[in-house]
Amino acid sequence: MLQLETQSQPSPMSQPTTTAILVIGGAEDKVHGKEILHTFWFRSGGTNATIAIIPSASREPVLIGERYQSIFEEMGAKYVKVLDIRDRDQGNDPYFKEYVEECTGVFMTGGDQLRLCGLLADTPLMERIRQRVQLGEISLGGTSAGSAVMGHHMIAGGSSGESPNRALVDMAMGLGIIPEIIVDQHFHNRNRMSRLLSALSTHPERLGIGIDEDTCALFERDGLMRIVGKGTVTIVDGRDMSYTNQADISATEPLSLHNLRVNILSHGDCYHLHQHQCIAKISSPVQ
Amino acid sequence: MLQLETQSQPSPMSQPTTTAILVIGGAEDKVHGKEILHTFWFRSGGTNATIAIIPSASREPVLIGERYQSIFEEMGAKYVKVLDIRDRDQGNDPYFKEYVEECTGVFMTGGDQLRLCGLLADTPLMERIRQRVQLGEISLGGTSAGSAVMGHHMIAGGSSGESPNRALVDMAMGLGIIPEIIVDQHFHNRNRMSRLLSALSTHPERLGIGIDEDTCALFERDGLMRIVGKGTVTIVDGRDMSYTNQADISATEPLSLHNLRVNILSHGDCYHLHQHQCIAKISSPVQ
Known part of the structure; x- marks a missing residue:
């Protein structure tokens, strides 16, 4: 276990904001602390x-x-606009x-991730958003369906139990956006361990990221993932899998997956995507 | 990954039956193949x-x-008796x-594991059953609540989601009966990964065994566990846990558990309790 002993406190007065990608497990607090x-x-x-x-994942985009919009405006954002995309x-x-050229943050709401990808994937607008995110020029947030779309491979749906x-x-x-991960959201809340394992069985080179409700996996540009919020993030690493x-077998037969590495991370913990290593809770705030 | 290449077929005509401990995840098939x-x-x-x-775990023991009784009699067992214990x-x-001195197999039904332990634990009858099981003289089976009681530490209840x-x-x-394990049953069916992880957090030296419905972890006397049935057995090994x-934290705060080893085993797979090693599906039947 690594432990970050020192962490310089960001100073928004003297330096530009550090952008990040926020992958949120759904049902994030919108009323109280809104952390x-x-x-x-x-x-x-x-x-x-x-x-x-x-809001394009949703059937009630308005x-x-x-x-x-009102949440971010109440926080004091300078401009907030809804890009109500209903057609490619x-x-x-x-x-x-x-x-999008002027914005500093893009937020994708919940709904249906297939609908969101169907409307956005490979459009000039989305390509430009991705480019600006990857250049570190803007932050990107997504919750529920908006977080499911973050990987190259996406869990479009499924069942549980x-x-x-x-x-x-x-x-x-x-x-x-972060090609190497497969995201599942509402994770322990909706019994999705089995679904994430099933997804990983055909893509063991990817990292499974199960995010609980009101919980966020925040990805820094250097590959460090930090946990923010009330629940846990479950990382399933099948890269050393010894057998499957x-x-x-047929698609409905039970899977064998031997020798997975699983990490349960909570608020303040970090995980280094490239080193595949956990770092225990750090003392300074994430912001 | 180890693979057992050869496995001698048991021959009930020429040698005594090899006893085993069958830890069943509940809802086992009682109608069709009854495997x-x-x-x-x-x-x-x-x-x-x-x-x-x-049947003492149950509120409807009769x-x-x-x-x-009728299932085992229909299979052709010589004698089957119900020990309807309702009082210590x-x-x-x-x-x-x-x-119990004469029997060759003891089967504990589902119900409430606290009730079962309350009626049986430390009674002369149960002590004798345990002794005979450990000597390999009799087989022991338990399903649902009857399987929850197998470890030294037991999950008595809890919640999910x-x-x-x-x-x-x-x-x-x-x-x-098998002190080193903590069993959870109806595992993926009832969203119990979180509950088993929570149990292991205070007993990381134990092995978490999550058993799906209609699935059995069959323990041989040499420490080999074999999987029988329709679902999977999830083994959570926290012995190399690097941080928790x-x-x-308080009891309601989310846990961090870094660096767990997790194995998903299906029908025919084995796990060696002492070597902590999976063995992929073997070709010969378990019986």
Whole structure:
């Protein structure tokens, strides 16, 4: 176990905000401390933030868009706009493109991750968002469906209450923001260990990230993932897996997965994506 | 990954039955192939079996006792009796004690594991059963509550749908048949990964065994555990855990558990309790 002894306190007065990618397990606090949403707001520039909300995963985009808009406005963001994309053609909308050039944070709401990817994947707008995120120019947040899309491979749906088996999970292509992870959300809340294991059985080279409700895996640009919020993040690492029967059985038969490494991380803990190593809770605040 | 290449086929005609301990995840098939119950019957001597059914976990001991009695009788067991223990004094009953001396298999039904332990733990009857099991003279089977009692530490109850935290699980003393394990049953079916992790956080030296419904972890006398049935057995090994916050947080705060080893085993797979090593599916039948 590593322990970070010292951590320089960020000073928003003297240096630009450090951008981050916030992968949120759904049902984040929107009423009381709003810790996770506040962290997104802060990482987007705080009172200088120009935030774009993409509510396209939802079937009620106006309602959900307005909800997040008022939350970030109340926190004191400079500009908050909802990009109500309901058609792929809007991925070329000059007004949206101009706003994305100016914004400092993009937030994707919950809903249906297949709908979100269907509307956004490979559009000029999404490509530009991804580029700016990867350059560290803007922060990106996603909750529930908005977090499911973060990997190259995405859990599109599935069921629960069964032993791990390939038929338990529907896979699709995600937005590839952090290609090496497969995200599952509402994790312990909705009994999704089996589904995440089933997803990993065909992609053992990826890292399974199960995020509980009101919990966030915050990815720094250097590959460090920090945990923020009330629950845990479960990291399933199958890269040293010694055996699986997945290629030899039908989709509904139970899987064997021998020799997985599993880490349960809670608030303040970190995990280094490249070194595959946990770092125990650090004392200074994440912001 | 180890692979057993050869496995001698047991021959019940020429050698005595090899006894075993069958730890069953609940809801085992009682209607069709009855694979797990058939394995218990076979390991208890088959047509030569003298079986004792202990229905004491249940609030309907007569009903559940009779159900298992007729199943084992239909399979062709020589004698099957229900030891309907409803009072600790019956742990001294000369008739029951005599029957236990003669029997070749004892089966504990589902119900409430606290009730089962309350009625049986430390009674002369249970002590004699444990002794005979450990001498390899009789087979022992338990399903659901009957399997929860197998370890030294027992999950008495708890809840689900939350991040791992100590308040999620109620621990008690089990019957200590296989002291080194902590069993949870109906595992993936009832979202119990979080509960088992919570139990292990205070007993990381024990091995967590999560057993799905209609699935059995069959323990041979040499420490080899074999999987029989339709689902998976999840083994959580915290012996190399590099960090936990469990001593530093309140019972309701989320746990950190870094560096767990997790194995998902399905039908035919084995795990060696002493070597902590998985062995992939073997070709010869378990019986």
